[in-house]
Amino acid sequence: MREGYREELDDINASLVGMANAVGSAVSTATTALLDADVALADLVIAGDKQIDATRESIEQRCFTLLARQQPVAGDLRTITTAMRIVSDLERMGDLAEHIAKVARMRFPEQAVPQEVRSALLEMGHIADLLITKTATVIATRDVEAAQELETDDDAMDRLHRGLFRALLKDDWPHGIETAIDITLLGRYYERFADHAVSVARRVVYLVTGEHAPVPAPEA
Amino acid sequence: MREGYREELDDINASLVGMANAVGSAVSTATTALLDADVALADLVIAGDKQIDATRESIEQRCFTLLARQQPVAGDLRTITTAMRIVSDLERMGDLAEHIAKVARMRFPEQAVPQEVRSALLEMGHIADLLITKTATVIATRDVEAAQELETDDDAMDRLHRGLFRALLKDDWPHGIETAIDITLLGRYYERFADHAVSVARRVVYLVTGEHAPVPAPEA
Numbered sequence: 001m002r003e004g005y006r007e008e009l010d011d012i013n014a015s016l017v018g019m020a021n022a023v024g025s026a027v028s029t030a031t032t033a034l035l036d037a038d039v040a041l042a043d044l045v046i047a048g049d050k051q052i053d054a055t056r057e058s059i060e061q062r063c064f065t066l067l068a069r070q071q072p073v074a075g076d077l078r079t080i081t082t083a084m085r086i087v088s089d090l091e092r093m094g095d096l097a098e099h100i101a102k103v104a105r106m107r108f109p110e111q112a113v114p115q116e117v118r119s120a121l122l123e124m125g126h127i128a129d130l131l132i133t134k135t136a137t138v139i140a141t142r143d144v145e146a147a148q149e150l151e152t153d154d155d156a157m158d159r160l161h162r163g164l165f166r167a168l169l170k171d172d173w174p175h176g177i178e179t180a181i182d183i184t185l186l187g188r189y190y191e192r193f194a195d196h197a198v199s200v201a202r203r204v205v206y207l208v209t210g211e212h213a214p215v216p217a218p219e220a
Numbered sequence: 221m222r223e224g225y226r227e228e229l230d231d232i233n234a235s236l237v238g239m240a241n242a243v244g245s246a247v248s249t250a251t252t253a254l255l256d257a258d259v260a261l262a263d264l265v266i267a268g269d270k271q272i273d274a275t276r277e278s279i280e281q282r283c284f285t286l287l288a289r290q291q292p293v294a295g296d297l298r299t300i301t302t303a304m305r306i307v308s309d310l311e312r313m314g315d316l317a318e319h320i321a322k323v324a325r326m327r328f329p330e331q332a333v334p335q336e337v338r339s340a341l342l343e344m345g346h347i348a349d350l351l352i353t354k355t356a357t358v359i360a361t362r363d364v365e366a367a368q369e370l371e372t373d374d375d376a377m378d379r380l381h382r383g384l385f386r387a388l389l390k391d392d393w394p395h396g397i398e399t400a401i402d403i404t405l406l407g408r409y410y411e412r413f414a415d416h417a418v419s420v421a422r423r424v425v426y427l428v429t430g431e432h433a434p435v436p437a438p439e440a
Contacts, residue, residue, distance in 0.1 A: 068293050085308070173397055177388055178389055180397045181385065
């Protein structure tokens with residue numbers, strides 16, 4: 001029994017990695033849908049979020065069952081409670097990818113993203129992709145150094161986010177309020193996506209080292 | 221020992237209620253700070269969020285210790301894992317109150333909220349207050365009917381949120397992009413605040429009935 005238990009712990013971790021990969025695919029696809037005004041891709045992301053939500057339910061349930069049946073202590077207990085939190089972050093990241101896709105869908109056949117901020121959003125999408133890829137690796141390997149890299153990537157995301165506001169606030173912004181609202185929300189979605197990736201990484205660091213990462217700079 | 225354990229469970233629940241009350245105070249104060257351009261109140265909310273975060277840490281740690289020492293099963297186990305999730309929602313609601321206060325602070329001594337949307341934001345603040353007050357009651361009493369009321373309040377919040385966008389998109393919006401960005405983000409903060417309140421209520425319903433609430437309408 002105890003061996004089946006160890007296997008189940010490993011299986012849960014593998015499911016978390018699979019879920020992170022699904023979220024990575026969702027955010028990449030959402031970014032493409034957004035920048036190419038591709039409504040079929042947007043719909044793919046929106047439909048796919050149900051699967052991500054179902055995976056969350058399933059992992060949570062398996063963690064709960066493991067807690068109930070095996071009554072783990074110490075490290076194993078910490079592993080399971082950490083998995084339960086990571087799965088929340090990942091699900092939320094899936095929601096944010098879906099929100100991005102919905103902006104693309106709402107403006108279709110128009111482009112939601114005007115030329116002035118296209119490269120910034122492309123770059124934000126790129127960093128989101130990088131972050132979730134690293135997050136999956138961190139979950140799989142518990143690599144504390146890789147986990148700390150995510151903080152740097154998140155700083156880059158924050159810089160891009162601030163740049164987006166600067167672009168909106170230029171005197172000659174020609175696209176009106178509706179586009180400004182879209183861009184404001186999109187910026188927020190990517191920024192929150194990055195925050196959740198960092199949150200996952202910090203949980204893994206805490207699991208491995210027993211130490212909390214340095215207190216984060218207050219979110220803008 | 222078993223009796224101390226029951227008391228500790230009750231204590232944790234009381235701490236959750238206390239935390240919900242602190243979050244309620246934060247969001248009310250943030251709304252006042254915002255609508256009165258009162259920077260001292262904004263600073264109070266911003267400083268107070270550290271206490272809310274510390275309460276989260278403390279409750280999480282107590283839940284973990286209880287899991288490790290008492291190895292609860294069935295209902296008690298479910299109570300503890302639910303508490304661990306509720307505490308995340310409440311902490312995030314505290315963050316959102318802080319974000320609202322930060323908008324007030326950033327625009328001080330100017331008013332962040334122009335006359336056109338003042339009453340909508342006042343009403344959103346009012347509903348946020350109502351929601352967190354009910355959330356505290358639901359945590360304290362596990363009243364499933366009260367929990368379901370939160371869904372209706374959340375619908376009201378969503379309507380106000382949509383109304384906010386309509387106000388921004390009127391042809392004669394006279395306040396420019398910066399104010400539109402502020403209002404967009406403020407709307408998002410209040411809406412997310414309500415979502416988290418509903419999430420807490422649903423967790424309590426699940427704890428009591430073993431049934432998930434109906435699948436939520438997709439978030440706009």
